[in-house]
Amino acid sequence: MTEHPQPNTIIEDDCLDVMPAWPDACVDHCIADPPFGISSGSGRRGKKGLGWAFSSHVTMQETWDRFSHDDFFQFNVRWLSEVCRVVKPNGNILVFGTFHNIYQLGFILQSVLNRRILNSIVWFKPNAQPNITARTLTESTEQIIWAVNDTPERAKKWTFNYWDAKELAGGRQMRNLWEFGVTPKSERGNGKHPSQKPLALVERLVLVASKPDELLLDPFGGTGTLAVAARKHGRRWLxxxxxxxxxxxxxxxxxxxxAEP
Ligand SMILES: C[S@@+](CC[C@H](N)C(=O)[O-])C[C@H]1O[C@@H](n2cnc3c(N)ncnc32)[C@H](O)[C@@H]1O
Structure with missing residues (x-):
């Protein structure tokens, strides 16, 4: 039996176990920040000290980020398939990624699940950490794929708050290059997380791609950035x-x- 999820709650579990129990089309949009698949495994993925150098001088060795090559692809197919099932037709699906996983995520959305891609947003971090290896360019961007939950032929009437976006962009059409510094210390006071997203960036996604009172899903909730942004702007969250x-x-x-005033 399928049961509708309770809005404004955090479910402590594996999203691959949780989402299959939900009915089709039970959330309006999804904003997801999935594992990067850079923590371990074999070959280059397992190289200590390189994977996370673009973000801070610590090694990304989180157990939740460890996959073998094939497992990682299957994992991405499974969670994205479930997201496409539980998000309403023509709902927005926004997915964060770095060069480690974004091409795979884009391939799955476009070629495996046949979803319409609207934009690729590039998040530029002007204060990104230097690259201590001095062997490659300093990574200072992440991407956000913006897809609509329908085929390229059928996708229509997706939510894009054009005028709000224009206002946020100072009266000009909003471009797909977004500049936000890395998550400031002031937002990290509740506990450490290696990939907490800046609140202002997630707020912009919420404001541009959803309507008040709609239900927004984050299957990889982390420190709850989406919940904070959604609540602040009168959206429901999960x-x-x-x-x-x-x-x-x-x-x-x-x-x-x-509790804050
Ligand atoms: C990239 S982080 C998300 C960070 C979040 N956007 C924030 O601002 O705090 C990915 C999160 O997904 C969680 N995670 C990994 N695999 C998961 C799974 N199968 N189901 C649910 N959560 C998972 C990890 O514990 C981690 O906190």
């Missing part, structure tokens, strides 16, 4: 996060921010 430590961080963050 997070899934498998690590209990991060669930606690997200709960603490939501509680503290509602």
């Amino acid at each position: 997070l899934i996060e498998s690590e209990s430590g991060y669930v606690e961080v997200a709960r603490r963050r939501l509680e503290r921010e509602s």
Whole structure:
């Protein structure tokens, strides 16, 4: 039996176990920031110290980010397929990624699931950490794929708050290059997470790609950035996060921010 998920809750579990129990088309949009698949495994993926050099001088060795090559592809197919099933037709699907996973995610959305891609947003980080290896360029961008939950032929009437976007862009049409610094210390006070997203960036996604009161899903909730942004702008939210430590961080963050004047 399928049951509708309860809005404004954090579900502590694996999203691959949770979403299959939900009915079709039960959320309006999805904003997802999935694992990068750079923490371990074999070959270059396993090289210590390189994977996370674009973000900070620590090695990304999170257990939630460890996959073998084939497992990673299957994992991405499975969660994106479920997202396409639970998001309403023509709902927005926004997916973060770095060069490690974004091409695979784009391939799955476009060629495996046959979804219409609207834009690729490039997040430029002017204060990205230097590359300590001095062997490649300094990574200072991430991407966000903006897809519509229908085929390229059928996709229509997706949500794009054009005028809000224009206002946010200072009266000019909003471009797909977005400049935001890396997550500031002031947003990290509730507990550590290696890939917490800046609140202002997620707020912009919420404001541009959803309407008030709509239900936004984040299947990889982390520290709850989407929940904070959604609540701030009158949207409902739904997070899934498998690590209990991060669930606690997200709960603490939501509680503290509602207590603030
Ligand atoms: C890239 S981080 C998301 C960070 C988040 N956007 C934020 O601003 O805090 C990915 C998160 O997904 C969680 N995760 C990984 N695999 C998962 C799964 N199968 N189901 C649910 N959560 C998962 C990890 O624990 C991690 O917190």
